[in-house]
Amino acid sequence: MRYVDVLNAAQCLFIGRTINQGRGAIKMKISKFEYQGPDGDGDISFDMEATIENSTEHVMQLVKTNCFLLNEDGICSGGSADDEIDVYIDPKETSSIDVQVGWRHAASSFGGKVDKIKGIVDAVFFRREFQKMGEIEVPKDHNSSAFYDKKINIGGMVSVLGGVCKRAEPDDDGDVTVSLDVGVRNISDSFVERVSAKMILVDQEDAQIEDTEDSGHLAPHTGRILSLSVYTKPGKLRNATVRLSLSVFHPVEHKSAEAVAVKG
Numbered sequence: 001m002r003y004v005d006v007l008n009a010a011q012c013l014f015i016g017r018t019i020n021q022g023r024g025a026i027k028m029k030i031s032k033f034e035y036q037g038p039d040g041d042g043d044i045s046f047d048m049e050a051t052i053e054n055s056t057e058h059v060m061q062l063v064k065t066n067c068f069l070l071n072e073d074g075i076c077s078g079g080s081a082d083d084e085i086d087v088y089i090d091p092k093e094t095s096s097i098d099v100q101v102g103w104r105h106a107a108s109s110f111g112g113k114v115d116k117i118k119g120i121v122d123a124v125f126f127r128r129e130f131q132k133m134g135e136i137e138v139p140k141d142h143n144s145s146a147f148y149d150k151k152i153n154i155g156g157m158v159s160v161l162g163g164v165c166k167r168a169e170p171d172d173d174g175d176v177t178v179s180l181d182v183g184v185r186n187i188s189d190s191f192v193e194r195v196s197a198k199m200i201l202v203d204q205e206d207a208q209i210e211d212t213e214d215s216g217h218l219a220p221h222t223g224r225i226l227s228l229s230v231y232t233k234p235g236k237l238r239n240a241t242v243r244l245s246l247s248v249f250h251p252v253e254h255k256s257a258e259a260v261a262v263k264g
Contacts, residue, residue, distance in 0.1 A: 025054075025055045025056040025252075025253060026052065026053065026054055026055065026056060026060075026125055026252070026253045026255055027052070027053040027055070027255070028050055028051070028052050028053075028121075028123055028255040028256075028257050029050065029051050029257055030048065030049070030050050030051075030099075030119065030121060030257045030258070030259035031049050031050060031051040031096065032047060032048060032049040033046070033047075033048045033049075033119050033259040033260070033261045033262065034046065034047045034048075034261060034262055034263065034264030035114055035117065035261045035262070035263060035264060036263075036264050037107065037114075038107040038114070042106055042107050042108060043104055043105060043106055043107065044105050044106075044107050044110075044114055045103075045105070046069070046101045046105070046119075046261060047264060048067065048098070048099040048101050048119060048121070048259075049096050049097065049098055049099065050096065050097050050099050050121060050123070050257065051094060051095075051096050052087075052089060052094065052095050052096070052097060052125075053093075053094045054089045054090065054091055054092065054093055054094070054095075054125075055091070055092065056091060056252060056253070057091055058091065058127040058252055059088065059089065059090055059091065059127060059128070060087055060088075060089040060125045060126065060127065060252065061086065061087060061088055061089075061126065061127065061128040061249070062084060062085070062086060062087065062125075062126035062128065062193075062194065062249045063084070063085045063087055063097060063123055063124070063125055063126070064082070064083065064084050064085075064123065064124045064126070064193065065080075065083045065085065065097075065099055065100065065121060065122065065123045065124075066079065066080065066081040066082065066083065066121070066122050067079045067080050067081075067083075067099055067100065067101050067102070067119055067120065067121050067122075068119070068120045069101060069102070069105065069110075069117055069118075069119055070117065070118045070119075070120065071109070071110040071111050071113065071116065071117065072110075072111065072113050072116035072117075073111075074118075077105075077109040077110050077117075078101075078102050078105045078109060079101060079102050079119075080100040080101055080102040083099075083100040084194070085097050085098075099121055101119065114261070115261070115262075115263070116260070117260065117261045118258060118259070118260050118261075119258065119259050119260075119261065120256065120257075120258050121256065121257050121258070122254065122255075122256045123254065123255050123256070123257075124193070124251055124253075124254045125251070125252050125253050125254070125255070126193060126194070126249040126250060126251055126252060127249070127250050127252050128247050128248070128249050128250075129154055129155045129247065129248045129249075129250060130245065130246075130247050131152060131154050131160075131245065131246045131247070131248075132243075132244075132245050133148055133150055133152075133160070133163075133182075133243075133244035133245055133246060134148065134150055134243070134244065135202075135241045135242065135243045135244075136148060136165060136241060136242055136244075137239070137240070137241050137242075138165065138167060138178055138201070138237050138240045138241060138242055139165060139166060139167045141167070142166070142167055142168055142169045145164050145165060145166050146164070146165040146242075147162065147163070147164055147165070148162045148163040148164070148165070148182070148244060149162050150162060153187075154246065154248045155248055155250065156187075156188065157186060157187065157188040157190065157192060157248065157250075158184055158185065158186060158187070158192060158195055158218065158246075158248050159184070159185045159186075159187045160182065160183070160184055160246060161182075161183035161184070161185065161223075162182070162183065163180055163181055163182035163183065163244065164180070164181055165178065165179070165180045165242050166178070166179050166180075167179075167237070170234060171231075174233065174234070175231045175232065175233060176231060176232060176233070176234045176237060177229050177230070177231040178201060178229065178230055178231070178232070178237070178242065179227065179228065179229035180197075180199050180227075180228045180229070180242060180244065181225050181226070181227050181228075182197050182225065182226045182228075182244065182246070183223065183224075183225055184197075184218065184223060184224060184225075184226060184246070185218075185221075185222070185223035186218035186219065186220055186221060186222055186223065187221070188220060188221075189220050189221075190220060191217070191218070191219055191220060192217060192218040192248060192249075193217055193249055193251065194215050194216070194217060194247075194248075194249040195215065195216065195217070195218055195226070195246065195247070195248050195249075196213055196214065196215030196226070196246065196247045196249075197213065197214055197215070197226040197228060197244065197245070197246050197247075198211065198212075198213045198228075198244070198245050198246075198247070199211060199212055199213070199228040199230070199242055199243070199244055200242070200243040200244075201230050201232065201240060201241075201242055202240060202241050202242070202243060203236055203238075203239075203240050204238060204239035204240060209230070209232050209236050209240065210230035210231075210232055211230070212228050212229065212230050213228065214226040214227055214228050
């Protein structure tokens with residue numbers, strides 16, 4: 001399968017008729033777009049994959065996609081949006097992703113002409129900036145707290161205001177919840193698609209007990225509190241510590257591609 005800059009919709013590429021749009025260091029093409037059905041309920045389903053060639057100097061670690069399904073008149077009759085895919089695509093590497101297209105599509109939504117359905121995919125590719133925040137001891141009981149007092153700036157965009165670690169009293173099952181709240185602010189004029197915090201609970205022998213993540217987006221000059229929590233038996237918390245790291249995802253490039261579905 002080859003990459004092209006412009007491809008007439010009537011031409012065939014392996015499977016489906018495809019148009020790749022946009023020039024740049026990342027290339028994307030729809031390598032699979034198949035439909036199955038209609039089934040007994042009159043519904044059809046789709047499978048779509050896209051192939052990504054990363055010719056940038058960055059590792060791509062997040063892709064955000066939307067997909068529109070159009071009938072033969074170009075009218076949107078379904079699809080999916082705001083779909084995030086965690087990836088790891090090294091520079092000079094080619095990889096494939098599954099593209100979400102939504103669920104339970106009635107053939108009647110496309111006028112019954114399922115062989116004329118076109119899919120349009122928009123994708124934004126992100127690199128990750130990673131920052132270790134350090135390690136603190138878990139509080140000895142529910143009446144005390146521990147603090148991350150490290151205040152840093154990530155990429156000139158996200159200001160980290162530190163955080164607080166707390167533990168609760170044992171619940172009815174004897175488990176103890178350890179929680180961590182971290183304050184982050186977007187100090188830039190740009191939208192931050194995702195900022196995420198990861199918490200790892202480690203025992204006194206340096207073995208991982210539990211881990212968890214929380215994430216969200218940040219509009220310009222806004223902030224949020226990332227809240228993380230895990231639970232475990234109190235004995236495991238003896239001399240236990242919490243490790244915290246943060247990641248900010250920066251957009252690198254956007255691409256669009258089109259294809260006409262074929263029978264799978």
